[in-house]
Amino acid sequence: MRKIISGLFISLDGVVESPEQWHFPYVNDEVDDFVRGLSNRSEAMLFGRRTYEEFAAYWPTSTDEFADRLNGAPKYVVSNTLTSADWQNSTLVSGDVIKELARLREQPGGALGITGSGTLVRSLLREGLLDELHLLVHPIVAGTGKRLFDDGPQVPLRLADSTTFGNGVVHLAYERADS
DSSP: OOOEEEEEEEETTOBOSOGGGTSGGGOOHHHHHHHHHHHHTEEEEEEEHHHHHHHHHHGGGOOSTTHHHHHHSOEEEEOSSOSOOOSTTEEEEOSSHHHHHHHHHHSSSSEEEEESOHHHHHHHHHHTOOOEEEEEEESOOOOSSOBSOOSOOOOOEEEEEEEEOTTSOEEEEEEETTO
């Protein structure tokens, strides 16, 4: 069985939307190495529609060292509004997406990694399909933007690991409390 692993940049007030507006002052080698290591644990990527569209607009023409990895990796795009997923190695997941993701999770292979895609992460947490939630908590109050958690059911989690970086960013790794 595959694991589904999420990694999110998040502000102290829970904002995950538009990290490009507040994340970059906290980028350093320590954080970059951690993000790269977390990404390398995944064999394939899982995206919500909005994150997929943002990534697909940038990465195919990027010369960044991370571009080859992202462009070459299998990508699964969760959307009931997209009609195609044209970025190299992308597969559209639509219809009963929870059923389809549960089926994908049951297949053999390496982990499915999620970057961004807060709405998808919330859905997977609620449905018990997210195995690991990695939050990189930034020491900033973003003030506005979409927050990771809104009103909804309680989801018990267990702290599996934590790391404090020299720049004040804190990594918190959670697993489902029943795992």
